[in-house]
Each structure stands twice: as structure tokens, then as C-alpha cells.
Amino acid sequence: MVTDSLASALSLARGGDLVGAKAMLGRIVAEPGADADGWTMLAGIEARLGDAAGEKAALSAALALSPRHLPALLARAASARRAGDDRTAVRFYRTAFNAAAHTPPHASLHPALEEAQRFTADASRRFAETMEATLTDAGLTAGNVPPRVGEAIELLLGRRELHVQQPSMFYYPGLAQRAFFERAEFDWAPRVEAATAAIRDELMALLADGEPFAPYVASTPDQPAPANHLLDDPAWGAVHLFEGGQPHPVHADQCPATMAALTQAPQPAIGTRSPMALFSRLRPGTHIRPHHGVFNTRLICHLPLIVPPGCGIRVGADTREWREGELLIFDDSFEHEAWNRGTSDRVVLLFEVWRPDIGEDERAAITALLGAVEAHGIVADDA
Structure with a gap:
């Protein structure tokens, strides 16, 4: 069975036989009906073997099968971080956060998600600092831009929450979003x-x-409160x-x-x-x-x-x-x-x-x- 084979491959990897684990996982993902779990495990072995290209290819295959596969998303973000591509890492982490919000993750993934939150917050801070310096150089500072441009900048830098019309009964489309x-x-x-x-x-x-x-x-009497x-x-x-x-x-x-x-x-x-x-x-x-x-x-x-x-x-x-x-x-x-x-x-x-x-x-x-x-x-x- 595929599950048994994944367990066997994991056992090989834990025993230090990464080459054997990779060979077994290669056979598993080649079988009809292979799922994202096998590809994600293979990506992990590739990473441990130092094959960044192989890791990325395996994760791409996993996400092609299951675009919201949480372990694959977290692994893809981690690989981007190792490559120094923080922007891509943040994108995959944010997709992972959305996936975790819809399907409660296994407890084993909680530490990775917490680390992802810390990294994303730090990346957002660094982005805001860099952007603020660039905007200052361009003369786009508070008081020097129209109000709506200033609001857009605050949203872009994550310093302002986005609120939109959400009437509880009747929504009329096409109206300006002005508080x-x-x-x-x-x-x-x-x-x-x-x-x-x-x-x-x-x-x-x-x-x-x-x-x-x-x-x-x-x-009101006889009506729900x-x-x-x-x-x-x-x-x-x-x-x-x-x-x-x-x-x-x-x-x-x-x-x-x-x-x-x-x-x-x-x-x-x-x-x-x-x-x-x-x-x-x-x-x-x-x-x-x-x-x-x-x-x-x-x-x-x-x-x-x-x-x-x-x-x-x-x-x-x-x-x-x-x-x-x-x-x-x-x-x-x-x-x-x-x-x-x-x-x-x-x-x-x-x-x-x-x-x-x-x-x-x-x-x-x-x-x-x-x-x-x-x-x-x-x-x-x-x-």
C-alpha cells in the first residue's frame, strides 16, 4: 500500500538512508493515484540531500495536485527563504495561512506556522521601511499627497486596516467606499x-x-431580541x-x-x-x-x-x-x-x-x- 510505503520511506530517512528513501519515494510518486503527501516527503529528502532544484520540482508537483496542501506550502516558502527570495516566501506563507484558516492544521504544523507568522511580520516591517524611504525620496510623504493617495499608502504599508461596506440587510453595488x-x-x-x-x-x-x-x-414582545x-x-x-x-x-x-x-x-x-x-x-x-x-x-x-x-x-x-x-x-x-x-x-x-x-x-x-x-x-x- 502507498501508506505503508511512505512509512517505510520515512523509516529509511530517519535511519540515515536518504538515497534509499529517495528511491522508494520516486517509485511511490510514479504510481497511479499518488498524492501530494508523497511528493512533499520527496521534497524533504531532496532538501536534505542538498538538491534545491529537485526539492522545488517535487513541491511544484505536490501543489499541482493539491494547491492548498499546507505542508507543501510551508516547505515551498522555506525553500524560497533559503534561496534568499523573501518575496516568494511571503506569498507562499500567506497562502498557507489562508489554507490553515479553512482547515485546522495538525498540531505538528503549529511550530512551522508560528515561525511563518514571525517571518512574515518581519518581512512586512522591512518592506514598509524600504518603501517609506523610497516614497520619501519621491516626495510622497504625509501632507504632500492627496488624501486618497495617503490612505492607499497606509494600506500598502500595512498601517491601516481595510474596511468596506458590509450592510447587514441590503447592499447596493457600485457606491464609493467612503466611511x-x-x-x-x-x-x-x-x-x-x-x-x-x-x-x-x-x-x-x-x-x-x-x-x-x-x-x-x-x-419587542413576541419578537426575537x-x-x-x-x-x-x-x-x-x-x-x-x-x-x-x-x-x-x-x-x-x-x-x-x-x-x-x-x-x-x-x-x-x-x-x-x-x-x-x-x-x-x-x-x-x-x-x-x-x-x-x-x-x-x-x-x-x-x-x-x-x-x-x-x-x-x-x-x-x-x-x-x-x-x-x-x-x-x-x-x-x-x-x-x-x-x-x-x-x-x-x-x-x-x-x-x-x-x-x-x-x-x-x-x-x-x-x-x-x-x-x-x-x-x-x-x-x-x-
Whole structure:
């Protein structure tokens, strides 16, 4: 049997008879049905005999039979390292990491994988240092390049994680992968920001009448509870101005300046989901864990009203702080999280708008499409 022959060849190799082991493995891999294990073992013998070309040929044969054969990938990377070809070694190691992620490796391979991780990290560091020197010589340094070029350089050097849109319910293709949008890009933004003082006054009037905030993430009778650590926790609170796609029967009338300001923004109107607007509060010590929004067809807008020190939000790879009266606009289909590490409440006016890169005809079609989805009882939570 082939298995028995491999064991015999291994026994010969362990006994020091490398020539005999090579001859036996040569016969094994010549048999019909030979697999990558035999070729990989043969490659190991060739390496011990000092035949680099023979080792490479055997590993090529193994990977032709099984492109994700983990021992062969690790051996091919090691042979490239011995030849001084670090770039090729890194490529094979990264392929090995992907293979190991899909199929848990045998414990005997763990030391080799750990060494591969160390080598790859060191190679990446050396690559980044070399590239940084080259880019400096070319004048491509921070502050001297357009923002997107700078972001691309950070990604290339491994100093920035790649984040992309991952909406939990509905993905619309072809949209720009941008986590944050600048307020200056929207002609309606100054009109909303101009109402900040009046909006804050209406918020303070609500607070003076009692405790208007309810948990942002709330359980619903007879429905599965959202998997959120702040479920039914008023630490992340909401005062809805639009709810179920309609003006709130109480709060909307109490906040006429706020409702008027919201008319300046291009809000979606989709069934019971949109418009959506609320005062959002984070109490001190509250952390909204990383999550994704349900759509990538909208942008979330925060008009900061009360912002103590120690508050921030991360969207994708970028972190920003709120500034009272200045809109913060982002795509919540990117992974995002927020926190209040201050000593008092943080409150923003939160609402959604259409993405500017979706035209009117597309908006009409998306509205009809998502309306049909909702009509069939398919819902998704934002939290």
C-alpha cells in the first residue's frame, strides 16, 4: 500500500538512508493515484540531500495536485527563504495561512506556522521601511499627497486596516467606499447647522419636563431580541422625532424647529423605516460596540448638541470626535462604534439622508424595492 510505503520511506530517512528513501519515494510518486503527501516527503529528502532544484520540482508537483496542501506550502516558502527570495516566501506563507484558516492544521504544523507568522511580520516591517524611504525620496510623504493617495499608502504599508461596506440587510453595488463624508459637500448642511441653538433649546425643554429617553435598542414582545449588549439599557437612549416612518405623535409637536430643520435634508421615505430621526444620548461610560447598519444606500448624520470631553466615534479605520453644531456624516454600513468616556451625557440629533451618489431615478427604484421587501415582512435592526 502507498501508506505503508511512505512509512517505510520515512523509516529509511530517519535511519540515515536518504538515497534509499529517495528511491522508494520516486517509485511511490510514479504510481497511479499518488498524492501530494508523497511528493512533499520527496521534497524533504531532496532538501536534505542538498538538491534545491529537485526539492522545488517535487513541491511544484505536490501543489499541482493539491494547491492548498499546507505542508507543501510551508516547505515551498522555506525553500524560497533559503534561496534568499523573501518575496516568494511571503506569498507562499500567506497562502498557507489562508489554507490553515479553512482547515485546522495538525498540531505538528503549529511550530512551522508560528515561525511563518514571525517571518512574515518581519518581512512586512522591512518592506514598509524600504518603501517609506523610497516614497520619501519621491516626495510622497504625509501632507504632500492627496488624501486618497495617503490612505492607499497606509494600506500598502500595512498601517491601516481595510474596511468596506458590509450592510447587514441590503447592499447596493457600485457606491464609493467612503466611511466619512465632509459637511462642506452638502448644500443643505449649513441650513441644518444654523438651527443648532433652537434644536438644543427644544431638547432642553424636553429634558425639563422629565425623562424623555427610552432605550435605543428595545425588545419587542413576541419578537426575537436583538443581539446587542445594550438591549433595553437607557445608557444608549433615544427620543424619537420620526418613528415608523411618521412624525412622533408627541415629540414632533414639541420640537417644531427641529422638525423644520430636518426638512432641509434629503431624507428617504421608505415604508415604516424612513424618515428616521431622533435625539440620541450616550451616558458616561457607555460604549456602543462595533456593528454594521442595515443599508449602504443612506448616510447617517449627527448634529452634535451636547458633547463633553472624552467622546468619539470610529467608522471603518477612521476615528473622529463630535463638535457641537458641526454635522458629522458617515456611512454606517461600515463597521462602527462609539463611546462616551466623559463625565456627562453626550446628545446628538441623529437622522439619515440619501447618499449623494444615488440619482433620483435610482432612489425611486430603491424606495419601491425596499418597500416591497418590507411588505413581505422582512425587517432588520439598525443596532
